[in-house]
Amino acid sequence: MASTPPSKTALSLLDNIAELSDGLKHGRPGAREGLLGACANLISELSHPSETMLQLLWAQPTHLNTLWMAVEIKLFQALEASSESGSTVADIAKRCDKDVDPVLVGRMLRHLAAMGTVRETGPDTFAPTATSKAFAEPAYQDSILYIAENFQPVHQALPSYFRERSFKSPDSGVDGPFQHAYNCKGSHYFEYFQKSNPEMGRRFASMMESWSRGRPRWFYEDYYPVKERLISGAEKDAPFLVDVGGGSGHDVEGLREAFERQLPGKLVLQDRPEIIELAKLGAGAEGMPHDFLIEQPVKGARAYFLHSIIQDWNDEVNTQILKAIVPAMKKGYSKVLVNDFVVPNQGAHWAQTCLDWELMASLGARHRTEAEHRTLYEGAGLKITGIWRHPQSLDSLIELELA
Known part of the structure; x- marks a missing residue:
């Protein structure tokens, strides 16, 4: 390509990269993530459209x-x-x-x-x-197979799905692009795994496990202040935290290990019976089969935790999930903790935007802005009492109490 003088944007990015590079050398939090973004933006700014085409399409x-x-x-x-x-x-x-x-x-x-x-x-x-x-490890191998073999048909079917529906954004977990691609209208994504393709479901679960690696956990001291917001003032021997739809116990076990002998009450992991059977929980934690659309059976817990649950469902189902928890809460004491993405109104990261697209394709769901989160929770009788973000993470911890 012919050499041309760098644009003002490119020069600004070079200055930003120099500053972030210095921050990386000196261990400044967020410098690595900022550098990755700035370098990607510089490549985009310097590339000719034909070079970008070759990169994206070939x-x-x-x-x-x-x-x-x-x-x-x-x-x-x-x-x-x-x-x-x-x-x-x-x-x-x-x-x-x-x-x-x-x-x-x-x-x-x-x-x-x-x-x-x-x-x-x-x-x-x-x-x-x-x-x-890393790609030699089973979880990463499963991730590659899931995306390349199992989910590519959904991407390929998106144009025909939208043509049939006048290009309206999906808002149904049983009539979205996934159901269109796999001809299973009326069956939810997770239901399809369970009934029709257990191996596909196993690969998906394995991919989610690998996705969580290397990311700051919500209970880290520099993320959400667990001691200050949960342990302090918690009733001894009462249920401490209920992980609603918590899978095989990734968060419960992480919390238990991080605060061993400091938690005043038990941890409860809830999910479908076949998932609970796979969970391996340590002392002070127990598994409980539970459908989160049915009223929460564990009453008066200090916290009810929802990790990547809200993003998977439309507002109608989420309202039902939240309203099933509300009767179990003790006013002024119990909290709902939502570990999810809060998308900024401007400048969203590619990891947020691509996952939003995948949520649409698989679940007919989406990420939400802070205003959309707030509206959803208020409709279920809850109020936001704080939002915590880690400088090296793209998700957030939203704390809710009874309104």
Whole structure:
């Protein structure tokens, strides 16, 4: 491309990158995340439209396809045995799961190296990276398979879905793009997993587990002040926290381990019976099968916790979920904690916008702004008493009490 003088935006981004780089060197919170965003914006600003087209329409789709193939032949596991200086394509191919053509392995590795997933150390020689080592783990492998094999049909079906519905945004969990793609109108996303494709559901759950890695947890001291807002003033031996729709207990166990012997009461994990059976909970925590659309059976808990629940449902269902909790709450004592995304009115991060699109495609759901969250909770008889955000996280902790 012909060289042109940098734009004012590019020059401003360069200054911002220099400042953030200094912050990263000195351990300033949020510098890493800011640097990632600024560098991405600079690439976008400097790229010619044809370069952007090649990246979006050629490089990224073939990258996903190559990742899918890599899972099929256990390429990332084969690469793990390589030293820092790397292994030859021929040696890596011998370690793959199938009798795969070394020429094909070489083509895959070259694209993976070009995309930064593996490291090219010499002619036909490749070494693992932190990313490729992670991609050898079962949870990441499941994530690749879920997106590439199970969810791509939903993306492919979006144009026909919207043409049939005059391009109106979906607002139903049983008649959305997912149901259109899989011809299962009337069945919810999670119901489809349970009844029609348990392996797809297992992959999804595994993907959610890998998604949570490396992210600040809501109970971290510099995120939400658990001691000040929950432990202080809590009644001894009363239910302390109920994790409503909490899956296999990721949050309950994390909280229990972080505040071992400091929690004044028990932790309760609630979800569908088959999910509760999979939970492995430590002392002071118990599992309880419960449908969150039915009145909450645990009365007077200090907190009722909803992690990524509100984002999965429309306002009508969410109001029903919240109203099922309200009768169990003790006024002036009990809280509802919502760990979810609060989308800014301007400058939303790509992780928020892409997940919002995935929520629409899978669940007919969406992320909400602060005003939309507030309106939803007020309609259920609750009020927001605080919103906490971590400088290195994109989600929020919304604290609610009875209005």
